[in-house]
Amino acid sequence: MQHRFTKAPVLAVLIAMGLLTSAAVQAGMYRYTDENGRLVISNTIPQAATKRGYEIISDSGRVIETIAPAPTAEELAARAAAEERRKQQAAQMEQDRLLLKRFSHPDQAVRAMHRKIQELEGLIALKRGNISVLTSQLDNEQRRAAEMERAGRSIPEATLKKIYRLEGQVRDIEREIAAQRQEIDAVAKRFISDIERLEDITGSERTLPLDDSDASHSQ
Structure with a gap:
């Protein structure tokens, strides 16, 4: 078949x-x-x-x-620069969006800055009060130690340790106050930058002073 x-x-x-x-x-x-x-x-x-x-x-x-021809080094650099600008613009747009969620007018940011600085200043005032108490105790201990020395007596080890401890506590709080002063400066710079940006993107100028000393009149 x-x-x-x-x-x-x-x-x-x-x-x-x-x-x-x-x-x-x-x-x-x-x-x-x-x-x-x-x-x-x-x-x-x-x-x-x-x-x-x-x-x-x-x-x-x-x-x-x-x-197409391979891009030159200059073209690659131009592309990289353009991409970096695009990323920066996108990041700025996102920052602006978040900023406008917090504040709709520059004056709102000014008030928020005043409140934050006053809060930090209040903490510093408390720490200075603690220093006053510690300094008073330290003066008493040092006075007692001086009296013992004048009387020809040896200063007890417990008294010396207390003096050293009080001195250390005062130094620690002073360092904390210095750090908070730096924080206040950083907070003010951040807020001022935000306030200036808000003026740009909202087209509105602040009417409140930046100086915290006048904050009580702007609340």
């Missing part, structure tokens, strides 16, 4: 192979400019020439694809 084979599948395979072969031939031709500026058509392309850009052409000379 003879098997009959239809020609359609065979033709389809041959056609497909022909198309693949044609595409391979077309994709294997390149047109580029060499290092001397001359136009070259070849089935291969040097690595150096790819950086200058080239075209993939068919055997009939039709351009199949155009490959």
